[in-house]
Amino acid sequence: MALSGKVCLVTGASRGIGKGIAIQLGEAGATVYITGRSSSPEAAVLGGSLKETADEITARGGTGIAVICDHAEDEQVKQLFEKIEHDHGRLDVLVNNAFSGISVTTKESRLGHRFWEHEAEPGEFWDMINRVGLRNYYICSAYAAKMMVKAKQGLIVNISSFGAIRYMFNPVFSIGKAAVDKMSAFTAQDLKPHNVACITLYPGAVLTESINRIIAEGSNPTITENFKVAGTPEYSGRAVVNLACDKNKMAKSGRITITADLAREYGFTDVDGRQRPSPRQLNVILGIAGYKWLSSMVPNFIYVPNFLLALQGSNF
Template structure:
C-alpha cells in the first residue's frame, strides 16, 4: 500500500492539499470469479478471498483514509467519496468472498458517513447494474462467461442481464450528476443505484437507452428474474416507475 500512500501525497503536493472527489472503483477479481464457475467456497483455495477483496475492499479503505485526511483539512470542509459496490451486498451473488466484500463496502460507507458528517464530507455506496466492461465483453465473446448464478436468478438470466447491461460510461454519468448536485450531502451514508439516478437526474446511457433500476418490476420481468406465462407481455406494458422500495428489499434479506 506504499504506492497508494505516495499517490495521495502527490495529490496533496500538486493540488495545494485540495481533494474534492474520490471514486473507489478498482477491482481485480472478474476473471477469477468467472473462471471458478460453480465451485463452492470450500472447493476453491482460501487465497481467493485475497484476490477478490484486497483490491475491491482493502484498497478502498486505504484510499478513503488518505482522501478523508485531505478533505477534512479544508475550511469549510467538503468533498465526496463514492465507493462502487454491487447488489451482491444485499444477498448471495457469484461466490462467498464477493458478497462479503460488497456488503462490507456498503457498511464501510455508512459508518464512514457517520464520522465524516460533522465535516460535511459525503460518502455514498453506488450500485451499478450489470456493466459491460471491456473484460466482460471479451469473456462473453469467447463464450467463457461462467458467473455462478444467485440463489434466485438462473444462470441464463444472469448472462442475459450482463450481455444487455449498462455501459461503463453510465456510472460516470451518475457520478457527475452526484458531484454537481449542491444538495448531495442528503444522500450521505446511503446506497444509490445508477438506474435510479438516471431517472431522477434525467440522463440516459451513451447509446440512448434508459437503464432500468434492479428495483424496477419491469427489470425483473424483462430479464426473467421473475418468470411466468405472459411475463414478457406484462413487461412490455409495465412502466419503469413501479419499483420495490429499497427498505423492503433490505427487509426481505435480513437475518434478524
Template sequence: MTTEQNTGRVALVAGATRGAGRGIATELGTTGATVYVTGRSSARDGGHRSEVDRPETIEETAALVDAAGGHGIPVRVDHTDPDQVRALVERIDADHGRLDVLVNDVWGGDHLLDWDAPVWQHSLADGLRQLHNGVDTHIVTSHFALPLMIRHPGGLVVEMTDGTAESNADFRRGTSLYYDLAKWSVLRLAVAQAYELREYATTVVALTPGWLRSEAMLAGFGVTEETWRDATVDQPHFAISESPRYVGRAVAALATDPDVARWHGQSLSSGQLAREYGFTDVDGSQPDAWRYIAEVEWAGKPADVTGYR
C-alpha cells in the same frame, strides 16, 4: 452539465483502467475536473499488466479524460500497497493541495471467481485474494486520501460496488461467499465512512452500476460496444445492460450537485440517479437494471425491457 462545473476541482478514480472506473473518469472529465486515474496496467516503461492481464491501460483512460474536456493524470498504483497509495496522495497534495472527489473502484477479482462453489470447495487463496483486492484497497486508499479531502468542505466519496443494499439482501444462486462478502463490505464501508465524516461536510455514498458492458463482459460474449445487442440471442436479459459511461454520468451528476449531501450514507444505483438527474446512457436510454433484475429476471419472467430502459 457544463465543462466549467468542476473546473479547479481534483478527483481521484482508484481503479480507472477499464470498466466503470474508466467510464467515471471520462465523465468527470466532461465536467472540467482534473482526474488522477490509477491502476496497475500501464503502457509506460515497456508496459505493465495487472494480474487481470487485459490490454487496457491507465494512459488510455487519461487520454479519454482529456478528450472529454478535463485533465487526466495517469499514475500506476497498486492500491494493495500502502506506500504506493501514500505517495500518490502526497503527489496530489503537492500538485493541488486538495482532493474533492474520491472514487474507490478497485476490484480486480473476476478472474479469481468460482461461481456457485461453496466456501469449502472454492480456492481459499483465490477467495482471500478477492477480499484483498476488492476491500483492503478501498480501506488503504481512504486511509490516506480522506485527510486531504476534509481540508475543504463539499467533498464526495463514492464507494463502487455491485448491487444495492436492497438487491444484495438475499444470497442468491450464481454468486459465491467471497464475492458476496466483498461487495457487502464495500456497502458497509460507505455507511461507516458516512458516519465518520458526518461533521466534515463530505458526502459518502455507495454506488452500483447495473449489468455493466465492461470490456471483459463484451469480450466474454464475443461482441463490441457497437454490436452488444447480438449477445441477447444467447442471454436475452443482457438487453437491460448499460455502458460504463452511464454510471460515469451518475458520478458526474453527484459531483456537480450543490445539494449532494442529501444522499449521504445511502446505497444508490445508476438507474436510480438517472431518473433523479435526467441523464441517459450513450444510446439515449435510461436502463433501470436492478428494478428489472428483481421484477423480471429473478421473477423468472421472459426478457422484456419495456418500461425498464
C-alpha cells in the same frame, strides 16, 4: 464543464466502469488522476491502458493524469495520495473502484466450488478478492478524508453491487460487497460534520470489455440475455458527475444509490441517449428470474421499494 477546477481520483480506471467514470469526470472539466497496474494478463486480453484513458479524459476537456499503482501495496497507495496533495493540495472526488477479484470469482463460480473447497488457502482466497477491494477502499478513503476534511468538502463514491444483499458468485465476494456498503454508512457518520459525503453506487448491469467479449463469442447465453439492456461504463460516470455537482449530496451520504435511479432523479441518459431500466423495476426482476411472459405484462413504472431490497440482506 461543471467540475472545472476540481481534482478527482478514480482507482482501477484503465478499463471497465472505472474508465467510464473517469472519462465522464474529464468531460465535466475535472483534473482526473487514474490508477492501474503497469500490466496484467487480463489487460493484455481485454485491451485498454492507463495512457489511453488519460488521453481520452484530456480529449474530452479535462486533464488526465495516469499513475501506475498496485493497490495491493499500501506504500504505493500512500505515495499516490502524497502526490495528489503535493501537486494540488486538495482532492474533491474519490471513486473507489479498483477490484482484483473478478477473474478469480468468475472462474471459481464456474467450477462450482463451495467456500471450503477452493484450491487456494482460505486467507489467500480472501485476499485475492478483498485485498484490492474492501481493504483498499478503506485505506484510500482514510487518505482522501484527510484532505477533504481539511477543505470542509468532498465526495467519496464506493463502487459496490447487488452481491451485497444477495448471494453472488461465492460467500467471500458477497461478504466484501456487503462490507463496502456498511463501510460507506459508518464512515459517512464520521465525515458528516465536515461536509464530506460518502455514497455507495450500484452500477447494475454494465457492458464492460469483458462482458462485450463474452457476448461477441456467444460463450454464455445467460449473460447475453441478461445484459441486453445493460448500460455503458459511462452511464455510471454520469451518475458520479451528477452526485459531485449536487449541492444536496449530503442527504445521500451513507446511502446506497443505483445508477439507473440517479439517471431518473437527475435527468441524464446513457451516452447513446437511452434511459436504462432500473434493477428495481418489477418487470426487470421477473425477467432475470425467468418469468419472461409475466415480465412482459408488467408496466415499467412499477418499482420494488428500497426497503424490500434491504430486507433481502436482513438476517433478523
